[in-house]
Amino acid sequence: MALRVQRFPSASPSAAIAARAVAIVLALVTAGLLLAAAGAQPIRLGQQVLRSTFSGFGIEDVGLLVTPLILTGLSVAVALRIGAWNIGAEGQFYAGAFAATGIALFVPGPGVVMLPAMFVAGALGGLIWIMVPTLARAYADVSELITTLLLNFVATLLVYYVSTGPWLDPGGHALATTARLKHDVPEFFGLVHWGFPIAVLLAVTLAVAFSFTHWGYEVRIAGSNAQAAKYAGMPFRRHLIVVMLLSGAIAGIAGMLEVAGTVHRLQGGISNNFGYLGIMVAVLARGSCIGVLAGAALMAVILNSGIVLQTQGVNTSTVLAITGLILFFTAIGDELAHFKITRSQPA
Amino acid sequence: MDLVTGILHTSLLAGGVLALAALGEVLAERVGVVNLGVEGLMALGAITGIAAVVTTKSPTAGFLLALGVGFLVGMVFAAITVLLRANQVLCGLALTLMGTGFAATVGKAYSGIPAPATFVALPLPYLSSIPLLGPVLFTQNVLVYLIYIVLPLLIHFLMFRTRHGLNLRAVGENPAAADAAGIAVQKIRFWYVTMGAALAAGAGGYLTLAFVPSWSEGVVAGRGWIAVALVIFAGYRPLNAVLAALLFGVITSLGFVGQARNWPIAAPILSMLPYLGTIAFIVVPVVAWHRMRQAMAAPAALGIPYYRDLR
Numbered sequence: 314m315a316l317r318v319q320r321f322p323s324a325s326p327s328a329a330i331a332a333r334a335v336a337i338v339l340a341l342v343t344a345g346l347l348l349a350a351a352g353a354q355p356i357r358l359g360q361q362v363l364r365s366t367f368s369g370f371g372i373e374d375v376g377l378l379v380t381p382l383i384l385t386g387l388s389v390a391v392a393l394r395i396g397a398w399n400i401g402a403e404g405q406f407y408a409g410a411f412a413a414t415g416i417a418l419f420v421p422g423p424g425v426v427m428l429p430a431m432f433v434a435g436a437l438g439g440l441i442w443i444m445v446p447t448l449a450r451a452y453a454d455v456s457e458l459i460t461t462l463l464l465n466f467v468a469t470l471l472v473y474y475v476s477t478g479p480w481l482d483p484g485g486h487a488l489a490t491t492a493r494l495k496h497d498v499p500e501f502f503g504l505v506h507w508g509f510p511i512a513v514l515l516a517v518t519l520a521v522a523f524s525f526t527h528w529g530y531e532v533r534i535a536g537s538n539a540q541a542a543k544y545a546g547m548p549f550r551r552h553l554i555v556v557m558l559l560s561g562a563i564a565g566i567a568g569m570l571e572v573a574g575t576v577h578r579l580q581g582g583i584s585n586n587f588g589y590l591g592i593m594v595a596v597l598a599r600g601s602c603i604g605v606l607a608g609a610a611l612m613a614v615i616l617n618s619g620i621v622l623q624t625q626g627v628n629t630s631t632v633l634a635i636t637g638l639i640l641f642f643t644a645i646g647d648e649l650a651h652f653k654i655t656r657s658q659p660a
Numbered sequence: 661m662d663l664v665t666g667i668l669h670t671s672l673l674a675g676g677v678l679a680l681a682a683l684g685e686v687l688a689e690r691v692g693v694v695n696l697g698v699e700g701l702m703a704l705g706a707i708t709g710i711a712a713v714v715t716t717k718s719p720t721a722g723f724l725l726a727l728g729v730g731f732l733v734g735m736v737f738a739a740i741t742v743l744l745r746a747n748q749v750l751c752g753l754a755l756t757l758m759g760t761g762f763a764a765t766v767g768k769a770y771s772g773i774p775a776p777a778t779f780v781a782l783p784l785p786y787l788s789s790i791p792l793l794g795p796v797l798f799t800q801n802v803l804v805y806l807i808y809i810v811l812p813l814l815i816h817f818l819m820f821r822t823r824h825g826l827n828l829r830a831v832g833e834n835p836a837a838a839d840a841a842g843i844a845v846q847k848i849r850f851w852y853v854t855m856g857a858a859l860a861a862g863a864g865g866y867l868t869l870a871f872v873p874s875w876s877e878g879v880v881a882g883r884g885w886i887a888v889a890l891v892i893f894a895g896y897r898p899l900n901a902v903l904a905a906l907l908f909g910v911i912t913s914l915g916f917v918g919q920a921r922n923w924p925i926a927a928p929i930l931s932m933l934p935y936l937g938t939i940a941f942i943v944v945p946v947v948a949w950h951r952m953r954q955a956m957a958a959p960a961a962l963g964i965p966y967y968r969d970l971r
């Protein structure tokens with residue numbers, strides 16, 4: 314009887330979760346060592362982070378950060394369900410924020426009407442932004458990964474252009490932003506606005522739709538084996554288009570809620586990398602809509618730590634690098650979770 | 661130099677960044693590995709280049725160091741994606757985040773410092789005095805000649821005219837068959853992915869040593885992603901990749917000219933051109949010419965790790 318390492322086609326859930334946990338811890342330890350090498354004191358920084366995260370303000374800050382992360386995470390996760398990589402949540406986020414701001418700035422009306430209108434505009438903005446990549450993928454098999462990503466740069470430039478040019482605050486109170494929007498998403502608790510419960514509700518609704526509806530069943534089949542889905546007569550192309558447009562719309566909603574709930578002005582850099590971090594969230598959640606809630610919470614804590622670290626002289630790009638480190642270790646852990654030590658059968 | 665010569669000269673210079681990165685990606689994708697970390701590798705190469713040239717005052721040292729950093733990081737990436745067989749999309753995205761973040765962190769100290777020495781134009785005797793074409797083609801720096809002439813021809817010859825090239829393409833198309841024929845699949849994948857990463861970082865070095873030439877956060881500005889897209893547009897062929905990069909050089913330099921000459925179009929709108937152009941160029945051909953799809957198709961095993969025991 315000899316022991317040997319064998320790879321299995323699917324990882325057991327417990328091994329997968331354990332690998333994830335180890336990966337995240339190792340990534341943070343590595344980051345700490347690198348920071349120490351750069352002359353920082355990681356242990357003191359860690360204590361600082363923990364103290365301010367679990368203070369009253371810390372919880373509210375995390376609540377503000379978690380809302381867009383849930384939504385962009387959902388956006389990526391939903392597309393992954395049918396096997397599409399939406400790397401463009403960042404751009405759709407900007408497009409949604411742009412559309413909602415346009416409505417808020419140029420259409421007069423009471424808040425009761427305007428907020429829902431902005432919400433719809435945000436969703437439509439995101440949807441339109443993913444339209445070309447969706448159709449190109451569905452009808453010409455052009456990789457959506459590249460097209461969605463390239464549109465991020467276009468959306469970023471568009472928002473930068475309008476907020477410094479045509480839509481620049483005429484009052485001149487702030488540089489390089491639009492005027493303050495007249496309509497706010499009302500507060501839910503403390504500083505956290507109603508976007509948070511909306512995002513959670515959306516995650517739960519989507520989880521139910523994927524698990525318990527005929528549509529969800531077909532999308533899951535199409536995502537795990539497109540050939541089988543087509544052979545079984547499922548409308549693969551229609552599902553692909555609907556799911557990708559839905560993915561764009563969700564990211565657009567994230568942008569609308571961010572501009573109308575948190576920032577209140579459209580400005581360059583408003584997305585705060587939420588679109589890219591959404592990829593992290595979806596990957597950490599393994600494409601599960603409920604898992605997105607946990608993944609977003611983790612990312613929000615990391616982001617908030619980043620803000621705390623900034624006051625200690627560690628800058629945002631370092632946080633981005635640490636995020637990449639976590640993603641890297643997670644990818645390694647996911648693969649290692651497939652291996653088991655087994656006893657070979659006696660001949 | 662008149663306007664047309666100026667545009668073409670800048671196009672060649674601007675396209676060089678994309679051409680070098682795209683050639684690197686061709687190497688990786690031809691053996692069946694998608695490297696989405698090009699953007700991050702370029703950022704690392706860019707900061708390495710500027711840091712080295714500030715210290716040594718030698719652009720050649722800067723470029724070689726950028727290649728070296730790309731080679732080392734590429735070995736790590738190849739070890740994880742080829743040998744360990746982790747998910748290529750995730751590792752690539754992670755590499756982009758790490759590279760961009762790390763370069764920006766280190767780059768704070770170098771932000772806005774112009775490179776004290778750059779690759780200067782090296783006019784070729786006789787050729788550079790040809791009217792119109794001479795100043796465009798033959799008064800460039802040494803890297804431009806390397807990127808547009810030496811490297812693509814070398815890679816093309818290696819890939820399509822040698823036994824080794826046939827082997828490496830077989831690894832990208834059908835690794836199981838290649839393995840059965842006695843080709844060392846994992847070894848070939850490992851080294852080509854590593855070399856591809858080195859070229860991507862070299863492209864970053866070119867950016868800060870010959871084109872921009874200084875470091876600022878976001879200096880790479882999505883060029884890595886455009887390079888990945890160009891490889892698809894070029895049908896995974898090295899010579900096409902260089903021509904495609906040149907086309908994008910033209911689009912980029914039109915944007916520059918527009919800004920310099922005060923065209924009535926806002927600068928951010930002009931800056932959108934390369935991205936929109938890239939999308940148009942990867943979408944339109946496949947829609948317009950269905951027959952091209954076969955000829956320009958990706959290697960069949962692209963993105964799929966190879967497990968000998970599952971073949």
